[in-house]
Amino acid sequence: MADTLASSGEQAAPTTQPQSETADPGGRPAPMERLDFTLPDFTRLAWVSDGAERVWRPRLERIATAWAETEWRAVLAGVRSCAVTMASPEEFLTMGATWAEEGLNALPVEMMGISGQPYSATGVPAEAGQPFVFRFVVGRPPDVAAFKTAWDDGDQEAIGDLLGYPPCCREFFRRVWVDEAMVDTTWPMAVATGGAGPETTTTEATGPPEANILWRWMGVRAVPHLPCRLDCAATVELGTRLVEVGRRAGFAQEMDWLTEILSWSVEWSALHGIAQVKTPVLKVSTRTDATTRRYVVRRQGSAHPSEGIRGLGFPYEVPVRLRLTESRGFRRGLENAVRLHPRPSWYATDNGFSSVGAMHDAHRPVVEAGVRALGQGGGNVIDLGCGNGALLERLGAAAPGVVPFGVDVDPQRIEHARQLHAAHADNFVSGDLFDGDQLWVEGRRFALALLMPGRLLESDERRAVTLRKRLHQYCDRVLVYAYGDWLTRTGDLASLAREAGLTVVGPGGQQAALVVIDGSTPGGTDG
Amino acid sequence: MTVELRPTGVACNIQCQYCYQNPIRDADNVPRSYDMEAMKAAVEREGGPFTVFGGEPLLVPEEDLESLWAWGLERFGSNGIQTNGVLINDNHVRMFRQYKVQVGISIDGPGELNDVRWAGSLERTRENTVKTEAAIERLCREGMPPSLIVTLHRGNATADKLAVLHDWFRRLAAMGITSARLHDLEVEGDDVGSAYALSTGENMAAFSSFAAMEAELSTLRFDVFDDMRKLLSGNDDSSTCTWNACDPYTTRAVRGVEGTGQSSNCGRTNKDGIDFVKAPVEGFERYLALYHTPQEHGGCKDCRFFIMCKGQCPGTAIDGDWRNRSRDCELWKGMFRHLEDKMLDDGEQPLSTSPERRQIEGAFLDLWSAGQSLTIAGTRRWMSEGRDLAAVSGGGTSHGDIPHGDSDLGDG
Numbered sequence: 001m002a003d004t005l006a007s008s009g010e011q012a013a014p015t016t017q018p019q020s021e022t023a024d025p026g027g028r029p030a031p032m033e034r035l036d037f038t039l040p041d042f043t044r045l046a047w048v049s050d051g052a053e054r055v056w057r058p059r060l061e062r063i064a065t066a067w068a069e070t071e072w073r074a075v076l077a078g079v080r081s082c083a084v085t086m087a088s089p090e091e092f093l094t095m096g097a098t099w100a101e102e103g104l105n106a107l108p109v110e111m112m113g114i115s116g117q118p119y120s121a122t123g124v125p126a127e128a129g130q131p132f133v134f135r136f137v138v139g140r141p142p143d144v145a146a147f148k149t150a151w152d153d154g155d156q157e158a159i160g161d162l163l164g165y166p167p168c169c170r171e172f173f174r175r176v177w178v179d180e181a182m183v184d185t186t187w188p189m190a191v192a193t194g195g196a197g198p199e200t201t202t203t204e205a206t207g208p209p210e211a212n213i214l215w216r217w218m219g220v221r222a223v224p225h226l227p228c229r230l231d232c233a234a235t236v237e238l239g240t241r242l243v244e245v246g247r248r249a250g251f252a253q254e255m256d257w258l259t260e261i262l263s264w265s266v267e268w269s270a271l272h273g274i275a276q277v278k279t280p281v282l283k284v285s286t287r288t289d290a291t292t293r294r295y296v297v298r299r300q301g302s303a304h305p306s307e308g309i310r311g312l313g314f315p316y317e318v319p320v321r322l323r324l325t326e327s328r329g330f331r332r333g334l335e336n337a338v339r340l341h342p343r344p345s346w347y348a349t350d351n352g353f354s355s356v357g358a359m360h361d362a363h364r365p366v367v368e369a370g371v372r373a374l375g376q377g378g379g380n381v382i383d384l385g386c387g388n389g390a391l392l393e394r395l396g397a398a399a400p401g402v403v404p405f406g407v408d409v410d411p412q413r414i415e416h417a418r419q420l421h422a423a424h425a426d427n428f429v430s431g432d433l434f435d436g437d438q439l440w441v442e443g444r445r446f447a448l449a450l451l452m453p454g455r456l457l458e459s460d461e462r463r464a465v466t467l468r469k470r471l472h473q474y475c476d477r478v479l480v481y482a483y484g485d486w487l488t489r490t491g492d493l494a495s496l497a498r499e500a501g502l503t504v505v506g507p508g509g510q511q512a513a514l515v516v517i518d519g520s521t522p523g524g525t526d527g
Numbered sequence: 528m529t530v531e532l533r534p535t536g537v538a539c540n541i542q543c544q545y546c547y548q549n550p551i552r553d554a555d556n557v558p559r560s561y562d563m564e565a566m567k568a569a570v571e572r573e574g575g576p577f578t579v580f581g582g583e584p585l586l587v588p589e590e591d592l593e594s595l596w597a598w599g600l601e602r603f604g605s606n607g608i609q610t611n612g613v614l615i616n617d618n619h620v621r622m623f624r625q626y627k628v629q630v631g632i633s634i635d636g637p638g639e640l641n642d643v644r645w646a647g648s649l650e651r652t653r654e655n656t657v658k659t660e661a662a663i664e665r666l667c668r669e670g671m672p673p674s675l676i677v678t679l680h681r682g683n684a685t686a687d688k689l690a691v692l693h694d695w696f697r698r699l700a701a702m703g704i705t706s707a708r709l710h711d712l713e714v715e716g717d718d719v720g721s722a723y724a725l726s727t728g729e730n731m732a733a734f735s736s737f738a739a740m741e742a743e744l745s746t747l748r749f750d751v752f753d754d755m756r757k758l759l760s761g762n763d764d765s766s767t768c769t770w771n772a773c774d775p776y777t778t779r780a781v782r783g784v785e786g787t788g789q790s791s792n793c794g795r796t797n798k799d800g801i802d803f804v805k806a807p808v809e810g811f812e813r814y815l816a817l818y819h820t821p822q823e824h825g826g827c828k829d830c831r832f833f834i835m836c837k838g839q840c841p842g843t844a845i846d847g848d849w850r851n852r853s854r855d856c857e858l859w860k861g862m863f864r865h866l867e868d869k870m871l872d873d874g875e876q877p878l879s880t881s882p883e884r885r886q887i888e889g890a891f892l893d894l895w896s897a898g899q900s901l902t903i904a905g906t907r908r909w910m911s912e913g914r915d916l917a918a919v920s921g922g923g924t925s926h927g928d929i930p931h932g933d934s935d936l937g938d939g
Binding site for chain 1: 542544549550552553554555556642643645647648649652681682716717718719720721722723724726728776787788789798799800801803804805806807808810812813815816817819820821823824825826845846848850851854856857896898
């Protein structure tokens with residue numbers, strides 16, 4: 001059954017979880033890594049302040065009430081053939097009379113329990129002795145009859161057509177909700193809007209408010225269906241007409257609020273089957289598809305409510321300067337820590353840096369890229385040319401479960417690395433990173449290898465090929481990084497990597513990026 | 528359950544480098560005033576008793592504190608405060624005694640070991656530490672020994688400093704301190720982590736040293752180990768919130784009341800710098816998700832300690848995302864293994880190795896799916912009573928009232 005408006009639409013969701021693959025406009029796949037479980041349905045909400053709640057909670061309630069009436073009045077206005085709505089037997093006594101006066105027929109197609117949630121993707125089965133509601137289809141008699149037939153046949157295409165959903169969205173729904181059995185279509189919608197490569201986990205999108213469906217869990221939406229994109233033109237057209245129907249029905253104020261809310265910035269993120277939707281006035285926790293990684297959709301708005309609050313990230317009002325931790329007094333505390341709990345004198349100089357701060361600044365983007373590459377998996381990480389292991393130490397502090405391995409040509413630096421990594425001292429080898437046979441052991445895999453591509457340029461091609469083959473054979477991912485002279489020499493990291501026979505993939509940073517390792521030479525001849 | 532009354536929000540006289548409230552300060556969401564009547568009405572709604580909390584609650588003018596505590600004593604029979612101790616003066620001490628105020632003090636050690644509780648300059652920081660240490664001694668002398676919260680980090684718990692910290696605890700025990708809570712560092716930023724975070728090995732060494740130290744201290748207990756032993760034996764009715772499937776939207780163990788009377792939560796999960804209003808409905812989706820999510824993806828699947836640990840505090844979650852397990856998983860796993868071995872050596876059967884574990888896990892999944900949660904002991908009772916969901920209350924003492932990890936007060 002198609003997703004419908006929040007106050008009335010509940011549908012049965014499949015529970016099998018095939019891999020989802022959605023395509024961006026360019027046709028590149030953007031897979032969502034899904035796990036094989038589905039959480040029970042839930043929707044919970046927290047306001048940013050009492051003040052925001054006082055203003056916006058009653059408005060949300062009025063919007064939901066207005067929307068429920070707008071849905072069926074759109075049938076009268078000729079915007080759609082049918083509408084679906086929920087009503088208890090008692091409510092039906094009133095609503096049925098109103099529909100009849102307007103020449104509309106209403107037919108119950110399903111009995112349902114009451115979820116108690118503002119939105120529920122999964123219908124709650126009715127239980128004997130418990131309160132229940134009917135799901136009604138409302139429309140002209142022939143259309144109601146046609147809807148009933150389509151409902152009984154499970155004909156999603158005909159159902160969507162009768163409810164006025166655009167063809168592109170019906171196709172999207174069939175593919176994502178029915179075929180791929182997703183319980184939340186937000187990520188595929190966003191990918192279709194903004195495009196995303198295979199490794200993308202954060203995407204930004206924008207579009208007219210009528211196609212903003214990211215408020216559906218709070219009962220706020222301008223269209224009753226799940227759009228194929230967050231800027232779908234057919235959806236925008238339908239939404240515009242529905243909002244106009246609402247205005248003509250006496251809900252001008254509610255439609256103004258609705259449009260205003262849908263113009264705010266909003267962020268949806270998914271992890272482990274839990275979606276969190278952040279808005280300037282409230283946040284919502286709700287069910288989504290269970291994913292291995294965090295997927296984020298940011299919809300940039302054009303307005304911000306006066307009841308919105310300052311916060312440290314999107315979609316809040318972000319302060320220009322962090323009031324405490326960027327203050328001079330607070331920074332002096334960090335300097336005191338470095339002074340009082342000093343690192344050994346060789347800690348930075350081993351690695352060619354003049355100070356610990358300078359080294360940390362250079363390492364920060366590498367550590368951030370490493371954390372992103374590892375996800376939460378941890379695992380063996382090898383730094384090829386590890387110096388004294390300081391980079392691995394910082395990566396280990398930022399990414400749980402890292403087991404460090406390193407090789408460096410300088411025995412003194414390796415001795416220092418063994419001090420820094422006392423629990424893994426045996427994993428650090430003094431020698432040429434192009435040899436290092438002790439590290440490349442049958443059966444051992446590295447979740448991540450760290451490599452400065454310039455090392456390959458410093459070597460002869462035969463040894464470089466050997467190393468690339470080892471990276472291909474033993475490593476799940478290779479992160480290249482560079483700073484200082486190597487970057488100024490080639491202009492950017494991607495060029496340096498290319499020169500070393502490596503291809504940067506994904507949205508690489510200026511100082512660190514993942515590369516493809518295919519075990520071949522730059523010329524394509526397998527060494 | 529603790530009612531945390533925060534008249535001045537997170538306003539504080541010092542700048543602890545690791546404070547979990549720093550995001551709120553960074554966002555400048557610090558209130559500038561409070562309303563006494565609105566606060567009292569909110570405390571009444573929550574059902575008290577309350578602990579005056581901050582930030583630093585002794586920034587509240589003394590006459591207002593007196594008014595609050597006089598009312599608290601009359602209404603609930605006792606009071607509490609959690610303070611850094613720097614501002615404690617004669618009048619405060621009088622009020623502590625007169626209004627039965629249980630005092631909790633946050634301090635990370637003597638002298639330079641407390642430098643992370645920074646006050647803008649080294650000189651001021653050290654002066655403050657002297658004042659806090661003096662306040663602890665005075666309260667002990669006057670028969671009102673405070674409970675302590677000590678956070679372990681590079682400033683006080685690396686191998687070269689542990690001996691100093693151990694000696695300090697011995698002195699405290701001799702003075703009459705009986706309760707200390709050890710916290711692992713909650714890292715709120717990369718710079719703070721770089722400067723202060725212990726490695727897993729260092730953390731393990733530090734925590735293990737205190738577990739061993741308990742044997743020589745007849746009166747002073749570190750509640751983290753008591754909690755873990757209780758969890759392994761399934762007698763965990765009074766264990767701390769961090770082990771009890773805390774919902775970051777409602778934080779059952781902390782019922783916060785802000786200066787305006789707004790209800791709020793424990794601030795540990797406020798990574799956005801916003802003190803969200805407490806959600807009306809409690810949920811346990813984090814724990815269902817962690818149970819099913821493989822460990823390599825930030826979950827707890829197949830961990831034999833899950834039912835004791837439950838992924839630990841959402842405020843310490845990997846990447847600051849409460850949907851992940853605690854970033855300190857390796858520390859807690861290591862400590863559970865250590866205590867599990869000890870129990871086995873003593874001829875006891877820890878729950879982690881018991882065939883009963885699977886049944887209890889199943890019962891927890893049923894409870895969480897129904898929007899409920901209990902302690903392990905409560906779940907056992909619930910199972911033996913026929914698993915009637917209607918009989919499960921939100922958090923009455925029969926099902927395990929949960930103490931909060933930032934206050935040792937009023938937990939029975």
